[in-house]
Amino acid sequence: MLDLVHLRSFVALEQTGSFTRAAAKLGLGQSTVSQHLQRLEASVGRRLVSRDTHTLSLTPDGEALIGHARRMLAIDGEVSALFAKEGLRGRLRLGVSEDYVTNRLSAVIEDIIRAHPSVDLELTVALSGTLYQMQDNGEIDLVLAKRRLGDSRGRLVYREALVWLARDPEAVLAPGTSLSLIAFPPPSITRGIAIEVLDRAHIPWRIVCTCSSLSGLTAVARAGMGVLVQPRSMAPAGLREVPEGRLPMLEDVEFVLVPRRGADSALAAALSEELLAKLRAV
Secondary structure, three states: OOOHHHHHHHHHHHHHHOHHHHHHOOOHHHHHHHHHHHHHHHHOOOOOOEEEOOOOOOOHHHHHHHHHHHHHHHHHHHEEEEEOOOOEEEEEEEEEEHHHHHHHHHHHHHHHHOOOOOEEEEEEEEEEHHHHHHHHHHOOOOOEEEEEEEOOOOOOEEEEEEEEOOOOOOOOOOOOOEEEEEOOOOEEEEEHHHHHHHOOOOOOOEEEEEEOOHHHHHHHOOOOEEEEEEHHOOOOOOOOOOEEEEEEOOOOOEEEEEOOOOOOHHHHHHHHHHHHHHHOOO
16 A cells, blocks of 8 residues: 555655755655655655756656556545535636746646645636736636736735846847847736836837747747747746846736635635645745
Protein backbone atom coordinates (compact mmCIF):
# COMPACT_ATOMS: atom_id res chain seq x y z
CA MET A 1 0.00 0.00 0.00
CA LEU A 2 1.33 3.44 -0.91
CA ASP A 3 0.98 6.10 1.77
CA LEU A 4 -1.13 9.05 0.58
CA VAL A 5 0.89 11.43 2.75
CA HIS A 6 4.05 10.35 0.93
CA LEU A 7 2.29 10.68 -2.43
CA ARG A 8 1.14 14.20 -1.54
CA SER A 9 4.73 15.25 -0.88
CA PHE A 10 5.82 13.60 -4.14
CA VAL A 11 3.19 15.52 -6.15
CA ALA A 12 4.15 18.78 -4.41
CA LEU A 13 7.78 18.20 -5.40
CA GLU A 14 6.76 17.70 -9.02
CA GLN A 15 4.62 20.85 -8.95
CA THR A 16 7.17 23.15 -7.33
CA GLY A 17 10.49 21.66 -8.47
CA SER A 18 12.04 22.27 -5.06
CA PHE A 19 12.12 20.65 -1.60
CA THR A 20 11.99 24.11 -0.03
CA ARG A 21 8.92 25.23 -2.00
CA ALA A 22 7.19 21.86 -1.59
CA ALA A 23 7.69 22.03 2.18
CA ALA A 24 6.28 25.58 2.27
CA LYS A 25 3.31 24.53 0.13
CA LEU A 26 2.48 21.62 2.45
CA GLY A 27 3.28 23.40 5.71
CA LEU A 28 5.96 20.84 6.55
CA GLY A 29 9.66 20.88 7.28
CA GLN A 30 12.02 20.29 4.38
CA SER A 31 13.47 17.23 6.12
CA THR A 32 9.95 15.78 6.48
CA VAL A 33 9.31 16.09 2.75
CA SER A 34 12.67 14.44 2.07
CA GLN A 35 11.74 11.56 4.42
CA HIS A 36 8.39 11.12 2.67
CA LEU A 37 10.15 10.80 -0.69
CA GLN A 38 12.69 8.33 0.69
CA ARG A 39 9.94 6.15 2.14
CA LEU A 40 7.94 6.29 -1.09
CA GLU A 41 11.01 5.28 -3.10
CA ALA A 42 11.58 2.43 -0.66
CA SER A 43 7.95 1.32 -1.08
CA VAL A 44 8.16 1.08 -4.86
CA GLY A 45 11.80 0.02 -4.97
CA ARG A 46 12.68 2.67 -7.54
CA ARG A 47 14.34 6.07 -7.61
CA LEU A 48 11.62 8.62 -8.40
CA VAL A 49 13.43 11.98 -8.31
CA SER A 50 16.74 13.12 -9.75
CA ARG A 51 18.27 16.10 -8.01
CA ASP A 52 21.45 18.11 -7.75
CA THR A 53 22.30 21.44 -6.13
CA HIS A 54 20.28 23.43 -8.67
CA THR A 55 17.55 21.31 -10.25
CA LEU A 56 14.98 18.67 -9.37
CA SER A 57 13.25 16.49 -11.95
CA LEU A 58 11.37 13.21 -12.13
CA THR A 59 13.13 10.06 -13.26
CA PRO A 60 11.38 7.86 -15.86
CA ASP A 61 9.93 5.83 -12.95
CA GLY A 62 8.80 9.07 -11.31
CA GLU A 63 7.08 10.12 -14.54
CA ALA A 64 5.33 6.74 -14.63
CA LEU A 65 4.07 7.16 -11.06
CA ILE A 66 3.01 10.83 -11.07
CA GLY A 67 -0.26 10.34 -12.97
CA HIS A 68 -1.30 7.47 -10.69
CA ALA A 69 -0.36 9.56 -7.64
CA ARG A 70 -2.58 12.41 -8.79
CA ARG A 71 -5.50 10.05 -9.39
CA MET A 72 -5.10 8.43 -5.97
CA LEU A 73 -5.09 11.82 -4.26
CA ALA A 74 -8.12 12.91 -6.31
CA ILE A 75 -10.03 9.79 -5.25
CA ASP A 76 -9.07 10.45 -1.64
CA GLY A 77 -10.49 13.97 -1.95
CA GLU A 78 -13.71 12.69 -3.51
CA VAL A 79 -14.24 10.11 -0.76
CA SER A 80 -13.50 12.70 1.94
CA ALA A 81 -15.97 15.11 0.37
CA LEU A 82 -18.62 12.38 0.07
CA PHE A 83 -18.69 11.84 3.82
CA ALA A 84 -17.87 15.38 4.93
CA LYS A 85 -20.70 17.16 6.72
CA GLU A 86 -19.91 20.62 5.35
CA GLY A 87 -18.01 20.30 2.07
CA LEU A 88 -18.02 23.06 -0.53
CA ARG A 89 -20.53 22.46 -3.30
CA GLY A 90 -21.79 24.41 -6.27
CA ARG A 91 -20.59 26.02 -9.49
CA LEU A 92 -17.92 28.67 -9.72
CA ARG A 93 -16.98 30.43 -12.96
CA LEU A 94 -13.36 31.54 -12.61
CA GLY A 95 -11.73 33.96 -15.05
CA VAL A 96 -7.93 34.12 -15.22
CA SER A 97 -5.74 36.45 -17.26
CA GLU A 98 -3.84 34.89 -20.17
CA ASP A 99 -0.34 35.58 -18.84
CA TYR A 100 -1.11 34.33 -15.33
CA VAL A 101 -2.58 31.01 -16.40
CA THR A 102 0.45 30.38 -18.62
CA ASN A 103 2.93 30.89 -15.81
CA ARG A 104 1.62 30.14 -12.34
CA LEU A 105 -1.82 28.64 -12.10
CA SER A 106 -1.73 24.92 -12.99
CA ALA A 107 -0.59 23.61 -9.59
CA VAL A 108 -3.01 25.90 -7.73
CA ILE A 109 -5.99 24.80 -9.82
CA GLU A 110 -4.99 21.14 -9.41
CA ASP A 111 -4.98 21.57 -5.61
CA ILE A 112 -8.39 23.29 -5.62
CA ILE A 113 -10.00 20.58 -7.76
CA ARG A 114 -8.55 17.82 -5.59
CA ALA A 115 -9.64 19.48 -2.33
CA HIS A 116 -13.18 20.30 -3.53
CA PRO A 117 -14.40 17.62 -5.93
CA SER A 118 -18.04 18.69 -5.41
CA VAL A 119 -17.31 22.15 -6.80
CA ASP A 120 -17.97 22.50 -10.52
CA LEU A 121 -15.13 24.82 -11.57
CA GLU A 122 -15.51 26.48 -14.98
CA LEU A 123 -12.36 28.28 -16.18
CA THR A 124 -12.25 31.14 -18.69
CA VAL A 125 -8.88 32.49 -19.90
CA ALA A 126 -8.81 35.95 -21.49
CA LEU A 127 -7.32 39.43 -21.20
CA SER A 128 -7.83 41.19 -17.87
CA GLY A 129 -10.03 43.90 -19.41
CA THR A 130 -12.16 41.31 -21.20
CA LEU A 131 -12.61 39.33 -17.98
CA TYR A 132 -13.81 42.44 -16.14
CA GLN A 133 -16.32 43.12 -18.92
CA MET A 134 -17.57 39.52 -18.75
CA GLN A 135 -17.88 39.78 -14.98
CA ASP A 136 -19.90 43.01 -15.29
CA ASN A 137 -22.21 41.11 -17.67
CA GLY A 138 -22.71 38.34 -15.09
CA GLU A 139 -20.73 35.72 -17.03
CA ILE A 140 -17.92 35.18 -14.47
CA ASP A 141 -18.11 34.85 -10.68
CA LEU A 142 -14.47 35.36 -9.69
CA VAL A 143 -11.66 37.05 -11.63
CA LEU A 144 -7.90 36.67 -11.15
CA ALA A 145 -6.32 39.37 -13.27
CA LYS A 146 -4.26 42.54 -13.43
CA ARG A 147 -5.34 46.01 -12.39
CA ARG A 148 -3.62 49.35 -12.82
CA LEU A 149 -2.23 51.29 -9.88
CA GLY A 150 -4.98 53.37 -8.31
CA ASP A 151 -7.72 50.91 -9.25
CA SER A 152 -9.47 49.82 -6.05
CA ARG A 153 -11.30 46.74 -7.33
CA GLY A 154 -10.57 43.35 -5.80
CA ARG A 155 -8.18 42.01 -3.18
CA LEU A 156 -4.47 42.38 -3.81
CA VAL A 157 -2.52 39.18 -4.47
CA TYR A 158 0.78 40.88 -5.24
CA ARG A 159 2.33 43.83 -7.11
CA GLU A 160 4.97 43.51 -9.80
CA ALA A 161 6.98 45.67 -12.20
CA LEU A 162 6.37 45.58 -15.94
CA VAL A 163 9.46 45.32 -18.16
CA TRP A 164 10.33 45.71 -21.84
CA LEU A 165 11.47 42.41 -23.38
CA ALA A 166 13.18 41.64 -26.68
CA ARG A 167 15.38 39.04 -28.35
CA ASP A 168 18.10 41.65 -28.82
CA PRO A 169 17.60 44.47 -26.29
CA GLU A 170 20.45 46.55 -27.76
CA ALA A 171 18.70 46.87 -31.13
CA VAL A 172 15.15 47.76 -30.10
CA LEU A 173 15.22 51.47 -30.99
CA ALA A 174 17.54 52.46 -33.80
CA PRO A 175 17.94 56.23 -34.44
CA GLY A 176 15.25 57.64 -36.71
CA THR A 177 12.95 54.61 -36.43
CA SER A 178 9.72 53.80 -34.61
CA LEU A 179 9.64 51.30 -31.79
CA SER A 180 8.07 48.02 -32.94
CA LEU A 181 5.52 46.84 -30.38
CA ILE A 182 4.20 43.30 -29.94
CA ALA A 183 1.02 43.44 -27.87
CA PHE A 184 -2.23 41.91 -26.74
CA PRO A 185 -5.29 43.54 -28.37
CA PRO A 186 -7.37 46.19 -26.56
CA PRO A 187 -8.46 46.36 -23.78
CA SER A 188 -5.08 44.95 -22.69
CA ILE A 189 -3.71 46.68 -19.60
CA THR A 190 -0.05 46.13 -20.56
CA ARG A 191 -0.71 47.46 -24.08
CA GLY A 192 -2.36 50.60 -22.70
CA ILE A 193 0.47 51.27 -20.25
CA ALA A 194 3.16 50.80 -22.90
CA ILE A 195 1.50 53.19 -25.36
CA GLU A 196 0.87 55.85 -22.69
CA VAL A 197 4.49 55.72 -21.53
CA LEU A 198 5.85 56.00 -25.08
CA ASP A 199 3.53 58.88 -25.93
CA ARG A 200 4.57 60.80 -22.81
CA ALA A 201 8.22 60.31 -23.77
CA HIS A 202 7.48 61.35 -27.39
CA ILE A 203 8.87 58.07 -28.71
CA PRO A 204 7.30 57.03 -32.04
CA TRP A 205 5.88 53.51 -32.07
CA ARG A 206 3.95 51.10 -34.27
CA ILE A 207 2.16 47.83 -33.56
CA VAL A 208 3.78 45.03 -35.59
CA CYS A 209 1.82 42.16 -34.03
CA THR A 210 -1.46 41.87 -32.15
CA CYS A 211 -2.36 38.49 -30.68
CA SER A 212 -4.59 37.36 -27.79
CA SER A 213 -2.28 34.42 -27.03
CA LEU A 214 0.90 34.89 -25.00
CA SER A 215 2.50 31.96 -26.83
CA GLY A 216 1.86 33.74 -30.15
CA LEU A 217 3.31 37.03 -28.90
CA THR A 218 6.33 35.20 -27.51
CA ALA A 219 7.01 33.46 -30.83
CA VAL A 220 6.95 36.79 -32.68
CA ALA A 221 9.22 38.44 -30.10
CA ARG A 222 11.68 35.53 -30.31
CA ALA A 223 11.77 36.09 -34.07
CA GLY A 224 13.15 39.57 -33.36
CA MET A 225 10.16 41.54 -34.68
CA GLY A 226 9.90 43.92 -31.73
CA VAL A 227 9.45 44.42 -28.00
CA LEU A 228 6.93 42.83 -25.64
CA VAL A 229 5.75 44.13 -22.25
CA GLN A 230 5.24 41.60 -19.46
CA PRO A 231 5.48 41.37 -15.66
CA ARG A 232 9.11 40.66 -14.78
CA SER A 233 8.51 37.21 -13.25
CA MET A 234 6.54 36.14 -16.34
CA ALA A 235 9.23 36.95 -18.90
CA PRO A 236 9.24 34.12 -21.48
CA ALA A 237 12.41 32.15 -22.09
CA GLY A 238 14.45 33.42 -25.03
CA LEU A 239 13.70 37.10 -24.34
CA ARG A 240 15.86 39.52 -22.38
CA GLU A 241 14.98 42.63 -20.45
CA VAL A 242 15.80 45.92 -22.18
CA PRO A 243 18.45 47.74 -20.08
CA GLU A 244 17.25 50.63 -17.95
CA GLY A 245 17.52 53.98 -19.73
CA ARG A 246 17.01 52.74 -23.28
CA LEU A 247 13.22 52.96 -22.95
CA PRO A 248 11.07 54.82 -20.40
CA MET A 249 10.22 53.04 -17.15
CA LEU A 250 6.88 51.28 -17.04
CA GLU A 251 4.53 51.46 -14.08
CA ASP A 252 3.83 48.44 -11.89
CA VAL A 253 0.68 46.35 -12.14
CA GLU A 254 -1.21 44.57 -9.39
CA PHE A 255 -2.70 41.08 -9.57
CA VAL A 256 -6.04 40.87 -7.77
CA LEU A 257 -8.95 38.56 -6.99
CA VAL A 258 -12.31 40.16 -7.78
CA PRO A 259 -15.58 38.44 -6.77
CA ARG A 260 -18.79 39.31 -8.61
CA ARG A 261 -21.59 40.88 -6.67
CA GLY A 262 -24.50 38.48 -6.56
CA ALA A 263 -22.37 35.33 -7.03
CA ASP A 264 -22.74 32.41 -4.60
CA SER A 265 -21.21 34.42 -1.75
CA ALA A 266 -20.29 31.48 0.51
CA LEU A 267 -18.62 29.51 -2.27
CA ALA A 268 -16.87 32.53 -3.83
CA ALA A 269 -15.68 33.76 -0.43
CA ALA A 270 -14.34 30.35 0.62
CA LEU A 271 -12.50 29.72 -2.62
CA SER A 272 -11.23 33.33 -2.73
CA GLU A 273 -9.54 32.85 0.64
CA GLU A 274 -8.05 29.54 -0.43
CA LEU A 275 -6.86 30.88 -3.79
CA LEU A 276 -5.38 33.96 -2.13
CA ALA A 277 -3.35 31.89 0.31
CA LYS A 278 -2.11 29.50 -2.37
CA LEU A 279 -1.27 32.23 -4.92
CA ARG A 280 0.73 34.23 -2.39
CA ALA A 281 2.71 31.09 -1.57
CA VAL A 282 3.62 30.35 -5.21
